[in-house]
Amino acid sequence: MTSDATSSSRNDTPSIRVGLFVTCLVDLMRPNVGFAAVKLLENAGCRVEVPELQSCCGQPAYNSGDFSDSQRIARQVIAAFEPYDYLVAPSGSCAGMIKEHYPQLFATDAGWRNRAQQLAGRSYELVSFLHDVRGVAELGVARTGSVTYHDSCSGLRELGIHGQPRALLGKISGLELREMTDSNVCCGFGGTFCIKYPKISEHLVSNKVADIADTGADTLLGGDLGCLLNIAGRIKREGRATKVYHVAEVLAGMTDVPAIGDAELPDGAT
Amino acid sequence: MKPTSSQFKKSARVALVDPDLQRAMGFIKTGFVEKRRAAVERLPEFDALRRSARGIKEHTLQNLDFYLEAFEERVIANGGQVHWANTPQQACDIVLGICRRAGAKRVTKGKSMVGEEIAINEALEGAGFEAIETDLGEYIIQLAEEPPSHIIAPAVHKTKSQITELFHKHHARYGYTERQTEVPGLVDEARQVLRGKFLSADVGITGANFLVAETGSTVIVTNEGNGDLTNTLPPVHIVTAGIEKVVPTREDVSTLLRVLARSATGQEMSVYTTFSTGPRRQNDLDGPTEFHVVLLDNGRSQMLGNEFHAMLRCIRCGACMNHCPVYQGIGGHAYGWVYVGPMGAVLTPLMVGLDQAGDLPNACTLNGRCQEVCPMGIELPAMLRQLRRRQYQNRQTSAVSRMALAAWSFLARRPRLYRRVLGAAVASLAWLARVRGRGRFRHMLFAGGWTCARDLPAPQGASFQNQWRKRRQGNQS
Amino acid sequence: MSDAREQVLANIRGALNREGPLPDSIARSLQGRLSRPRANLKPAIGDDLTAYFIEKLESVSGKVTRVASIDEVAAVVARHLESFDLGDALVVAPDPALQGIPWSNRLRVERRAAAGGDRLSVTGAYAAVAETGSLVLLSSPESPTTLNFLPDDHLIVLHESQIVPHIEDVWVRMRRDKQAMPRTVNFITGPSKTADVEQTIQEGAHGPRRLHVILVAD
Numbered sequence: 001m002t003s004d005a006t007s008s009s010r011n012d013t014p015s016i017r018v019g020l021f022v023t024c025l026v027d028l029m030r031p032n033v034g035f036a037a038v039k040l041l042e043n044a045g046c047r048v049e050v051p052e053l054q055s056c057c058g059q060p061a062y063n064s065g066d067f068s069d070s071q072r073i074a075r076q077v078i079a080a081f082e083p084y085d086y087l088v089a090p091s092g093s094c095a096g097m098i099k100e101h102y103p104q105l106f107a108t109d110a111g112w113r114n115r116a117q118q119l120a121g122r123s124y125e126l127v128s129f130l131h132d133v134r135g136v137a138e139l140g141v142a143r144t145g146s147v148t149y150h151d152s153c154s155g156l157r158e159l160g161i162h163g164q165p166r167a168l169l170g171k172i173s174g175l176e177l178r179e180m181t182d183s184n185v186c187c188g189f190g191g192t193f194c195i196k197y198p199k200i201s202e203h204l205v206s207n208k209v210a211d212i213a214d215t216g217a218d219t220l221l222g223g224d225l226g227c228l229l230n231i232a233g234r235i236k237r238e239g240r241a242t243k244v245y246h247v248a249e250v251l252a253g254m255t256d257v258p259a260i261g262d263a264e265l266p267d268g269a270t
Numbered sequence: 271m272k273p274t275s276s277q278f279k280k281s282a283r284v285a286l287v288d289p290d291l292q293r294a295m296g297f298i299k300t301g302f303v304e305k306r307r308a309a310v311e312r313l314p315e316f317d318a319l320r321r322s323a324r325g326i327k328e329h330t331l332q333n334l335d336f337y338l339e340a341f342e343e344r345v346i347a348n349g350g351q352v353h354w355a356n357t358p359q360q361a362c363d364i365v366l367g368i369c370r371r372a373g374a375k376r377v378t379k380g381k382s383m384v385g386e387e388i389a390i391n392e393a394l395e396g397a398g399f400e401a402i403e404t405d406l407g408e409y410i411i412q413l414a415e416e417p418p419s420h421i422i423a424p425a426v427h428k429t430k431s432q433i434t435e436l437f438h439k440h441h442a443r444y445g446y447t448e449r450q451t452e453v454p455g456l457v458d459e460a461r462q463v464l465r466g467k468f469l470s471a472d473v474g475i476t477g478a479n480f481l482v483a484e485t486g487s488t489v490i491v492t493n494e495g496n497g498d499l500t501n502t503l504p505p506v507h508i509v510t511a512g513i514e515k516v517v518p519t520r521e522d523v524s525t526l527l528r529v530l531a532r533s534a535t536g537q538e539m540s541v542y543t544t545f546s547t548g549p550r551r552q553n554d555l556d557g558p559t560e561f562h563v564v565l566l567d568n569g570r571s572q573m574l575g576n577e578f579h580a581m582l583r584c585i586r587c588g589a590c591m592n593h594c595p596v597y598q599g600i601g602g603h604a605y606g607w608v609y610v611g612p613m614g615a616v617l618t619p620l621m622v623g624l625d626q627a628g629d630l631p632n633a634c635t636l637n638g639r640c641q642e643v644c645p646m647g648i649e650l651p652a653m654l655r656q657l658r659r660r661q662y663q664n665r666q667t668s669a670v671s672r673m674a675l676a677a678w679s680f681l682a683r684r685p686r687l688y689r690r691v692l693g694a695a696v697a698s699l700a701w702l703a704r705v706r707g708r709g710r711f712r713h714m715l716f717a718g719g720w721t722c723a724r725d726l727p728a729p730q731g732a733s734f735q736n737q738w739r740k741r742r743q744g745n746q747s
Numbered sequence: 748m749s750d751a752r753e754q755v756l757a758n759i760r761g762a763l764n765r766e767g768p769l770p771d772s773i774a775r776s777l778q779g780r781l782s783r784p785r786a787n788l789k790p791a792i793g794d795d796l797t798a799y800f801i802e803k804l805e806s807v808s809g810k811v812t813r814v815a816s817i818d819e820v821a822a823v824v825a826r827h828l829e830s831f832d833l834g835d836a837l838v839v840a841p842d843p844a845l846q847g848i849p850w851s852n853r854l855r856v857e858r859r860a861a862a863g864g865d866r867l868s869v870t871g872a873y874a875a876v877a878e879t880g881s882l883v884l885l886s887s888p889e890s891p892t893t894l895n896f897l898p899d900d901h902l903i904v905l906h907e908s909q910i911v912p913h914i915e916d917v918w919v920r921m922r923r924d925k926q927a928m929p930r931t932v933n934f935i936t937g938p939s940k941t942a943d944v945e946q947t948i949q950e951g952a953h954g955p956r957r958l959h960v961i962l963v964a965d
Contacts, residue, residue, distance in 0.1 A: 022734050024682075028696045029727070031734035050738050055689075056682040061675060063636060063655060065662030069679035076683060104652075153637035186595045190635025192671070195719030197633050199283050202723035203599040204635075233724030236710050261727035263709035294945065301946035315790045322787045335759045336769050336777055348928070354752035406952060407943040423943060430945050457941060457949045464953060469863045484781045485928045495896050495939040495954020502892045502931070513755065518777075519784035524914040528790070535942070538803070539879035542954065543934040550930055555841075555860040555891040557930045571758035 018046040019084035021077070021098070021123075023091045024056045025225040026246075030260065033225060036252035037090045037126050044134040051080040057094040062101060063191050071112075074102050078115050086133070087123040090248050091224050092155020095125035100158050125155055126248055127223055131164035137171070141253035144174040148217040149247070150208070150231065151184045152224035165223060165247050172250070178215040182207075189230040205234040212242060219259075221247040232260040271389050271417050275606030275618055275627035282604040282633070290429050291601050298426065302592040305536025306643070313532065320645050323529050326522045327583040327646060331574060337483040337516045338565065344486025348548030350561035358388035361566050365390055365475070365508060366397050368562055372506045374399060374472035380490065380497035381405040382477030383421055383586060384510045384566055386608040387621070390475070402467045404496035406460055413440050419602030419610065422534050422588040427601045430456070464496070474500035474558070476546075478511035479585065480526060481563070484519040487547040488563060491530060491540045501546055507558040509546070513565050514582040520545075526585060529645035534587040569621055577656045581616050583646035590640035590650060596633055605630060612640035612650045619657055628666055631657035693736045696729035703728030786915040789878075796877040796910045801962070803880025807937035808950055810959040820848050820904055823961050824869060828854070831957070833866045833900060840870040842889045845904060860891035861898055868894040869902045873926075874917050875910045875960075879936055882960065883917050886931040895933055901955040903935075908965045 018041050026033045034050075041048045058073035077098065081087045089095045099120045106113035130136040147169065155161040162184075169177055188194060188204025195201075208231055212220050220235075220242055222228050232244035243259035243266055258265055274281070285291050310316050330337055342352040355361035361384075369377060377399050379385065391412075394401040403412040407425035411418055413436045418424030425433070430453065437459055438449045444463050450456045476497050480489040488509045490497045501507045517523055523545075531537040550557030573582055591597045591611025602610035606627065609617040615634060619627040631654040640650045661667050681688040703709060710725040720726055732740075760767060768774065793799045801811045812823050824837065839845055841858040850856045861868055870890060874883040882903050886892045895901060911917060914934075921928075939954030950956060 027734040028692055029729045031730055031732070031737055034734040034738075050735070052735070052739075053685045055685045056678070058682070061679050063658070064667070064671065064675050065655065065658035065660070066675060066679070067659055069675070069683075073679065073682050076685070153635065153639070157638040157642055184639075186635050186637035186639070188595070188635065190637070193633070193635045194723075195717070196671075197279070197282070198719045198723050199286055200596055200599055200633060203286050204595050205724060207595075229727050230724065232727055233710065233720070236725040236727075237712075237723070257730070258709055261710040261725060263703070263707055263728075297946040301942065313790060315788060318788050319790075326787070332763065333769060333773075333777060334763070335756050336774060338756070338759075339768075340778075340781060354749075354755050356751045356754045356758070360751050404953065405943075406941045410943065423946075425943055426946075428944075430947075433944055453944045453947045453949045456944055457952060461951065461953055465863065468953070484784060487928060487932075493939065494941050494952035496952070498892070498896045498931075498933065499953055502896065513759070518780060520918045521784040521786045521915050524918075525787040527914065537807075539881055539934065539936045541807070541935065541937050541939055543881075543936075545928065545932040546930065547928040547932075548930060551887075553888040554886060554930060555888060556893045557886060557891075565755070567755045567758060571755060571762050574759060574762035575764065576762075 015045060015047045016085045018048050018086045018088050019081045020048055020050045021054060021057070021081065021087050021089035021094060022050060023089055023094045023225070025229070026090055029229065030225060030246065032254060032257050033090050033246040033248050036246070036248040036254045037088070039252045039254065040126070040130055040248060041088060044130055044136050046134070049084070053080045057097045059093065059097040060191060062097065062105065067105065071105055074105055074116065075112065078102070078112070078119050082115060082119050085122065086129065087119060088126055088129050089123070090126040090246065092125045092152045092159055092161055093224055093226060095123055096154040096158035098123045125159055125161055125223065127168060127251070128159060128161050128164045131167055136168065139168065139171045139251055141251065142173045143250060143253070143255070145219060146176040146178055146217040147219045147221050147250070148178050148180045148212055148215045149183060150187060150220060150222040150227055152222055152227045153186050155223050156184055161223065165221070168251055169221070169247070178217045180211045180215045182211055187227045187231050189226045191226070194230060205230055206238070209234050209238060209240065213240060217242065219243045219245060221245055221250060223247050228260055236261045271386060271608055273607040273618070273622040273626050275622065275630060278604055278606060278629035278633065281606065282600040285600040285604050290432065291427050294427050294429050295598055295601055298592055298598060302535060302588070306533060306589060306592070309532040309536040309538060316529070316532070319525060319528050320647060323526050324583060324646050326517060326525060330517055331514070331579070331582055334513065334516070334574065337518060338513060340483040341481050341486055341516050344483070345548065345563055348486050350486065350548040350563060353562060353564045355564055356567045358566070358568055361388045361510065361564055362390060362393040364564050365510070366393060368506065368508055369394070369399055369473050372473055372560070374506070376400045376402065376467065376471050377473045377475060378467055378471040378500045378504065379403050379408070380474070380476035380492070380500040381408050381424070382475065382510050383608060384477055384512055385475065386418060387568065388510070388566065390510065402464070404464050404468065404500055406457065406494060409460060409464065410436060417603065418608065420588060420591060421586055421609065427603065468499040468503050471500070471504040473506040473508060474504040475508045475510060476501050478509050478515055479530065480523050481511055481516040482520055482523055482545070483516055485547055487545040489523055489543065489545050491527065491543050493541040495542060498542055498544055501544070502557055505558050506560040506562070507546070507549070508562045508564060510564045510566065512570055513567055514570050530585055530587055533589040533643065533645040573620065578616065578620060578653055580648045581613070581653060583648055584613055585646060587645060589643045589645065593639045593643045595637070595639070596635070616650060616653045616657065624657060624660060625666065628661060631661070689733065689735045693733040697732050700729045700731040784918070789913045789915060792878050792912060796912060797907050797962070800875055800877040800880055800910050803877070804937065804960065807880060809880065809937045810957065811962055812959065813962045813964065815964050817848065817904070817963055820961050820963070821850050824902055825851055825854065827900065827902060827959055828867060831900065837867045837869060838865050838894060838898065840868070840890050840894050842871040844871045845869065861893035863897065865898040867900040867902065868898040869904065870894050872903050872905050872909060874920060875905055876914055876917060876934070877910050878913045879934070881934045881936040884933045884935065885926070886929045892931050892933065895935060896954045898955060900957045900959065902959045902961060904961050904963065906963045906965060
């Protein structure tokens with residue numbers, strides 16, 4: 001069942017029901033992030049459920065101009081998640097889609113727009129939820145090493161996520177956070193952009209990898225798996241040693257799995 | 271200028287490996303970007319001013335016809351003339367007509383994006399007039415026979431040594447034979463060469479950053495002084511401006527000025543901000559005897575009230591392109607027309623046709639930095655998405671992407687099928703990676719766009735949803 | 748021509764979902780906005796306008812020399828001519844405010860608009876803006892615009908009492924003085940410059956290479 005780890009929730013708050021929006025990339029590419037999210041949420045006093053009828057937030061269709069498919073998918077998400085107190089997703093871009101764009105998607109449909117707005121008001125990206133809503137103060141995790149943090153564009157600009165991951169990483173004893181130059185500049189993922197315009201994407205991601213390398217940090221963290229897959233893929237292609245994890249994995253102390261793109265376990269993993 | 275936006279992908283690829291261009295674009299970060307950041311930091315009221323500026327523009331757009339008529343009335347009352355043009359051709363015809371009636375031969379030009387938009391230099395030269403750009407950046411690209419690559423720094427793509435060669439080649443006929451390799455020498459030589467042109471011009475054409483309805487004035491915001499020599503020395507002054515440039519009062523212009531220079535170059539005020547109102551007055555010792563304003567629509571009115579309405583708030587500062595990582599990487603020429611970067615990715619397709627410029631709204635990661643720095647808060651990513659929506663509805667997207675997207679959406683709407691099909695796919699990929707002892711793929715079928723530039727990390731194994739189901743079933747048994 | 752005018756106005760009205768021009772009542776209130784303009788937000792600046800003005804102008808390479816009275820202006824101009832080796836000719840605006848200045852006999856002084864070869868001009872100003880470090884010059888028979896742009900060096904005689912806090916104060920002052928808009932209102936903030944070569948700032952583009960304000964105490 002769920003672990004009985006130190007609860008860091010406010011003691012007098014009854015257990016709240018969180019619907020975990022897994023996101024397609026976490027679901028398919030790196031489930032460990034999903035399990036880390038569950039652990040973090042439960043430690044923060046939440047009862048976590050994972051609605052079965054979820055797959056994608058509809059952003060690929062939306063950003064490709066296919067608003068009708070995007071609406072269909074959005075209705076599915078709204079219907080599956082509106083019974084919960086909160087929707088939480090380990091991704092700034094999916095959370096941004098649900099919070100900022102779902103209401104706009106239904107601009108001309110008052111009924112669905114209302115439901116979208118209701119859900120949007122209760123939807124959060126994982127780290128900002130833990131910090132801003134649950135007030136998580138302790139993580140009970142230690143990790144020695146240096147990390148640098150990439151701010152994904154949608155998390156930063158749509159949801160204002162910047163201080164929260166840094167504050168929580170600051171709670172991890174032994175961890176040194178080194179800021180990279182241009183941490184808030186796009187990594188070149190951009191959804192289908194990276195495949196449609198590979199040369200431009202390559203230019204952006206190699207700039208990002210150079211900035212990361214300049215910090216000398218042994219690990220890169222971020223809150224969006226799309227960005228991390230893109231950057232990790234480039235790091236590997238350039239033969240560099242920097243390890244890449246989703247920030248949830250580090251915050252949950254669940255890095256006893258190979259880093260993104262690696263086959264072997266990290267040495268001395270705590 | 272004939273659009274070459276359909277060559278975007280090829281032009282971008284060339285730009286990315288052009289060492290001179292990459293070197294030149296590197297200066298934007300230390301120049302415009304850093305200077306803007308410092309200027310904004312020094313002004314606590316910046317965000318409040320931005321909101322105020324946005325409000326002024328929105329109010330004006332809602333009453334655009336009123337303010338244009340009020341502007342026209344006051345220009346005329348001050349002895350000037352106003353001409354209206356619905357199309358670039360009409361605008362060119364008006365300008366040529368004025369030049370002919372003035373018996374002009376030589377026309378000096380201050381920088382005007384509308385001038386580029388209507389290709390006025392081509393029209394002037396085609397009709398036998400000599401058209402000389404006087405803004406240093408415009409002058410440089412005129413010598414190089416290239417289009418502008420940035421809306422306020424048109425020669426930003428040129429390196430110093432390229433400019434050295436241009437001047438050496440073109441200034442010899444004026445008696446300048448020494449090769450100028452340093453900035454002071456280059457600027458000084460341009461000053462001397464162009465001085466003669468200023469003094470002998472028959473017509474001066476400038477753009478306008480703002481049109482002031484209260485007083486019938488046109489405003490230019492410059493640093494070099496060429497705009498003022500252009501609007502003062504010749505006997506005829508023509509202003510070319512888009513209809514969206516009108517602003518109600520001088521007080522409103524004052525607010526806009528505060529956010530314009532800071533957003534564009536990081537200056538608090540440009541060196542020269544000039545309000546021009548009509549021709550010379552009786553007893554004035556200098557100034558033109560004719561003052562003309564040519565108002566251009568060219569599709570702007572069609573944007574009022576629709577999903578691209580916000581684009582009409584643009585004050586042409588260039589902040590969006592300065593901060594766009596795509597623009598920084600490929601420069602302006604790849605966009606293929608007059609308007610480049612994020613604002614160009616919206617305007618160019620609207621003005622030259624989405625079929626001509628289909629790549630522009632798509633070569634964007636929607637990262638939103640443009641909107642963040644825009645002094646008018648223009649929702650550029652949303653408008654780029656709306657252009658993509660038009661392409662999708664008009665079936666202008668590639669068949670392959672439509673099919674892939676349709677397949678994804680088909681599965682996404684059927685979560686159980688999605689879980690089974692894609693869950694199996696990733697489990698197989700994960701197994702394949704494990705069997706080879708690697709955590710990633712260097713090549714992957716159908717994923718050439720990814721793997722040409724980076725490895726593809728392997729999936730971890732069974733999908734989260736499948737593992738979650740198993741755990742819950744295990745717990746219940 | 749007038750067809751295009753009707754077309755453009757019709758385009759605008761159609762896009763704004765209107766059959767014709769604004770209703771009279773709204774048009775009247777907008778006319779009111781035009782005839783009684785109100786300032787929007789103005790940034791806070793210090794109390795000492797003169798110090799603020801000097802700091803702003805000097806930060807963009809404007810030179811400021813403070814003098815106790817207009818009698819000292821001639822000497823400052825002579826020194827400027829000498830230190831930059833500009834010869835002995837200058838053009839002075841036919842501005843009544845500059846009428847009484849006792850120029851040295853060694854200088855050739857002409858009062859006219861500028862010509863191509865002029866090396867130095869001396870003008871007055873209508874006002875100066877502390878917020879931005881700008882000089883405000885209005886074109887008129889006594890202050891021809893070419894004096895501000897053609898010569899290599901531009902010297903401006905400014906009285907401290909002419910310094911106003913914000914850009915908007917210039918418009919207020921003009922309305923108070925019943926000063927209609929002249930052909931040009933120039934806001935000048937430093938010598939001309941360009942950054943068109945590799946983003947390197949270079950002074951002395953097409954306008955004056957140097958801007959020197961002679962600030963007369965009141």
